[in-house]
Amino acid sequence: MRRKFSLKKLPKSSREMTTALFLLRCVEIGINISELDLLTIGMVLDIWTEKSNDGVKYSKAAGQAEFDRF
Template sequence: MTTPLFLLRCVQLGLSMQELELLTIGLIHDMYAESRNDDSKYAALATQEDMDRF
């Protein structure tokens, strides 16, 4: 990943320069990947009962 692409991802996430000092590159990559999943529809969501059985 190039520096301009990394900075674009930061802007897309709405991160400030001050926040960048507190975050690692890996964490920002994870945040971006998870943000792309926000609109995903899941067939079933786990309930508390499912988690207890797990």
């Protein structure tokens, strides 16, 4: 059976997480090797995701009334 391989670029969210990619994410957010003992992979990915959201501008910020209703 032959498989066809696509040369199409995958979107960022569907890339396989490799060790090299994980370490690159750590470098991007300023985490060094000794700090990795204190963090889980999920924590590192959450920090990286939040860093990428830092530039997002929201039209309205929630106030105390919105939090109370929540």
